[in-house]
Amino acid sequence: MQKRLLVKGNEAVAMGAIEAGCRYYFGYPITPQSDIPEYISREFPNVGGVFIQAESEIASINMLLGASACGARAMTSSSSPGISLKQEGISYMAGSELPGLIVNICRSGPGLGGIDASQADYFQAVKGGGHGGYHIIVLAPDSVQEMYDLTMLAFDLSDRYRVPAMLLGDSVIGQMKEALTPHPYISPGDLPAKDWAVSGKDGRPQRVVKSLFLGDGELEEHNWKLHRKYQELKDKEVRYEASDLDDAQLVVTAFGSTARIAKTAIRMAREEGLKVGLLRPISLFPFPEKAFLETTSKVKRVLCVELNTGQMVEDVRLSVARDADVFFYGRPPGAGSLPTPEELLAQIRKHYKD
Amino acid sequence: MSTEMKQVFSHPDSLKDVQTHFCPGCQHGTTHRLVADAMDAFGVQDRTIGVASVGCSVFLYGYFDIDVVEAPHGRAPAVATGVKRVHQDKIVFTYQGDGDLAAIGTSEIIHAANRGEGMTVIFVNNTTYGMTGGQMAPTTLPSQKTSTSPYGRNVSTDGYPIRMAELLSNLEGVTYSARVAVNSPKNILQAARVVKKAFEVQVKGQGFSFVEVLSACPTNWGMNPLKANARVESEMIPYFPLGTFKDSTAA
Ligand SMILES: Cc1ncc(C[n+]2csc(CCOP(=O)(O)OP(=O)(O)O)c2C)c(N)n1
Numbered sequence A: 001m002q003k004r005l006l007v008k009g010n011e012a013v014a015m016g017a018i019e020a021g022c023r024y025y026f027g028y029p030i031t032p033q034s035d036i037p038e039y040i041s042r043e044f045p046n047v048g049g050v051f052i053q054a055e056s057e058i059a060s061i062n063m064l065l066g067a068s069a070c071g072a073r074a075m076t077s078s079s080s081p082g083i084s085l086k087q088e089g090i091s092y093m094a095g096s097e098l099p100g101l102i103v104n105i106c107r108s109g110p111g112l113g114g115i116d117a118s119q120a121d122y123f124q125a126v127k128g129g130g131h132g133g134y135h136i137i138v139l140a141p142d143s144v145q146e147m148y149d150l151t152m153l154a155f156d157l158s159d160r161y162r163v164p165a166m167l168l169g170d171s172v173i174g175q176m177k178e179a180l181t182p183h184p185y186i187s188p189g190d191l192p193a194k195d196w197a198v199s200g201k202d203g204r205p206q207r208v209v210k211s212l213f214l215g216d217g218e219l220e221e222h223n224w225k226l227h228r229k230y231q232e233l234k235d236k237e238v239r240y241e242a243s244d245l246d247d248a249q250l251v252v253t254a255f256g257s258t259a260r261i262a263k264t265a266i267r268m269a270r271e272e273g274l275k276v277g278l279l280r281p282i283s284l285f286p287f288p289e290k291a292f293l294e295t296t297s298k299v300k301r302v303l304c305v306e307l308n309t310g311q312m313v314e315d316v317r318l319s320v321a322r323d324a325d326v327f328f329y330g331r332p333p334g335a336g337s338l339p340t341p342e343e344l345l346a347q348i349r350k351h352y353k354d
Numbered sequence B: 001m002s003t004e005m006k007q008v009f010s011h012p013d014s015l016k017d018v019q020t021h022f023c024p025g026c027q028h029g030t031t032h033r034l035v036a037d038a039m040d041a042f043g044v045q046d047r048t049i050g051v052a053s054v055g056c057s058v059f060l061y062g063y064f065d066i067d068v069v070e071a072p073h074g075r076a077p078a079v080a081t082g083v084k085r086v087h088q089d090k091i092v093f094t095y096q097g098d099g100d101l102a103a104i105g106t107s108e109i110i111h112a113a114n115r116g117e118g119m120t121v122i123f124v125n126n127t128t129y130g131m132t133g134g135q136m137a138p139t140t141l142p143s144q145k146t147s148t149s150p151y152g153r154n155v156s157t158d159g160y161p162i163r164m165a166e167l168l169s170n171l172e173g174v175t176y177s178a179r180v181a182v183n184s185p186k187n188i189l190q191a192a193r194v195v196k197k198a199f200e201v202q203v204k205g206q207g208f209s210f211v212e213v214l215s216a217c218p219t220n221w222g223m224n225p226l227k228a229n230a231r232v233e234s235e236m237i238p239y240f241p242l243g244t245f246k247d248s249t250a251a
C-alpha cells in the first residue's frame, strides 16, 4: 500500500516542488503561505537547494527571473498583496518567455484586507495581472493532493511552453490538513531542451534573455508568437473535473476551495432527487471553454459559485452555449464569508428547473 | 635595434565591432570598453553573464559579446542574484545607471550587497535620467537644473545627492567599493585598474564588488562634449570624490 501522510496544503506544494526537482526558491514572508518557505528552508539543505528569503516580493520575482534565465527549475510563493508586487516581474518573465512557478495562496482584499480565503484574485491571475497583454498558466487545486500534483504539472507545463505558471490556492486549501499520497515525480521526458538559457557563451553564439524588441515589426511578431502559444495551451492543456453531468438539469461550477463546498451541496441536492452536476475548472488559464460549450449544449442552466462578487462567471458566460442561462452566487471574501453547503443548496434549489 | 612590431592596443574580444548608439561625448562607451578589457584580462568572456538594466545602457547585449539577461528597471542585482546562485562558478555583473540603482533599485542593490553576492556591479553615475530625457536623479547635484528640477535641485525639498560607493562600503557584505571617473587619460587608466580589480575580486571568489563611474551626459546636461567632460572635473568630483572606500582584500 502506498504511504499516506497527513499534511497541510502549503506543505504539499513544497513537497511537490522538491520532488519535481525545484532547487531554487525565492520568497518573502506573508500569511497564509509562510509554511511553504518554512518547509523549503528546512528541507533544501538536504537536497542541495538554494533558498533565499529576499528583501521583498519584487526582489523574489526578479531572483526567480534570473534563475529561470539560467534554465533552472525555480519558484516563488506569496499571497495576494505580495503577488501584486510581483506583477512587473511576471510581465517581464512572460515577455522574455521564461518558465517559473509562482504560488499564490490568496487572502482577502483589496488592500491589506484580511487573511481569509479569497478568490478575488481570479482576474489578476488569468487576465495577465501586469502590463502588456499576456497570459500565464493558472492551475487551481481543490485538495491537498492536488496541491502536490498540480505543483508538478505547473513546472512541466511552464517548461514546455516557456510561459510562467501560477498555482492559485487560498488560505483554506493552503492551511487545511488532509491525506496526501506522495508519489515520485515522473518527468514527461519530451520537455524541450532549454537551448535559450544563459550560462556564459562558451564557444557558442551569444544568448540573450530579454523582453525588449525595438526593430520594425519585431514586437508585433513577438506578441503574435505569444498569442499562438496561448492558443496552443487552449487546444492542448485544458484540465477540468466533470461529474454527474449525464442526466443533469443544472450544472454547478466553482474552482478551488469553493468547489469543495459545491460538491457537498451537489450531493445534498442529489439526495433530494435534484439532477445536478459539477464542472470544476482546474486550469483557469487555459479556461475549459469547450467543456462549457459542450456541457451547455445539453444542460441549459449553470450556477457559478465564487468567493468574490463575480469573476470566473465572466469566462463562464463567454464559453457557454448561447441559449444557456448562467446564474451567479458569490460572497466577497472576509471573515465568516465562506458559504455553507446549505447556503449553496438553497441556490441550487432556487435555480433548478426540471 | 629590433624592427619587430608589437601590438599594444586592440579591440577587446568581449566587445562587438558595432557602431554605438550613444550620443557624442557620452561616457557609457568608455566604461563599456573598460568592462570588456577587464573580462579579456581574466579570459572570462566565455563564462560571463551580464545583467542589463533599464537606461541608456539597456542595449548591453548589442555591445558585449557575452550572454545577457535583461532586468526590469532597478532589479538587476536581484536578477543577478538568481543568476549567480545557479551559476556559482560563472562571472556575473550588472551594469546600472544612477536612476536605476540609486532610486528605484535601492532596495535590491543594498540587499544584494549586504548578502555579499559574488557579483560585480558597474554603476554609471551621470547625475540624471539619461534615457528618459534628463530628469532629476538621486545623484543630481545641488542647484543642478534638470527637466524636472527646472529651478535647480532644491536640497531642502528634493534631498541630497546620494554617494552610493560610500554608502555601500558600510555594509559588511561588501568586499570592494570604489569610485572612478573617465574624464581624462589619467582617470581612465585608474578606472581601468579599478574595474579590473572589481572583476578580480569576483574571479577569486572574494565577494561583492562595486565600482561607481562618474560619467558625462552631454545631451541632457545641455553641453557640448568638451564642456560636459570639464563638468565632471569641476562639479562632480568635488561632490563625489574618487577613491577606494572599501577593500577587504587588502592585507
Ligand atoms: C518601472 C519603470 N519606471 C520607469 C521607467 C522609465 N525609465 C527608463 S530608463 C529610466 C532612468 C534611466 O536613468 P539611469 O538609470 O540614470 O540611466 P541612464 O539612462 O542615465 O544611463 C527610467 C525612469 C521604466 N522603464 N520602468
Ligand code: SF4
Binding pocket: B021, B022, B023, B024, B025, B026, B027, B028, B056, B126, B130, B131, B216, B217, B218, B219, B220
Ligand atoms: S542621453 Fe546621456 S547617457 Fe544617454 S546616451 Fe546620450 S549622453 Fe549618454
Ligand SMILES: [Mg+2]
Binding pocket: B055, B097, B098, B099, B124, B125, B126, B127, B128, B129, B130, B137
Ligand atoms: Mg543616469
